[in-house]
Amino acid sequence: MGKVLACKDVGVNCDTVIRGKDEADVLRQAAEHAKGCHSGVQMTPAVQAKILAAIKEEGSSSCCGGSCH
Numbered sequence: 001m002g003k004v005l006a007c008k009d010v011g012v013n014c015d016t017v018i019r020g021k022d023e024a025d026v027l028r029q030a031a032e033h034a035k036g037c038h039s040g041v042q043m044t045p046a047v048q049a050k051i052l053a054a055i056k057e058e059g060s061s062s063c064c065g066g067s068c069h
């Protein structure tokens with residue numbers, strides 16, 4: 001099961017959804033995406049923490065991100 005990140009969950013107005021095999025993979029792709037699409041966004045530790053908090057288990061129910069199942 002992979003990880004998924006909805007760009008809008010990080011607080012930007014963007015419909016992009018990033019999928020990766022693990023959090024590091026999603027984070028790397030998010031950095032690439034931010035470079036191309038969100039030129040005003042800096043990959044600061046605070047932004048990385050926000051991204052990590054927004055990453056969800058792919059295919060899990062939306063009620064709790066999978067932690068209650």
Ligand SMILES: [Zn+2]
Pocket residue numbers: 007012014015016033037038
């Ligand atoms: Zn985006």
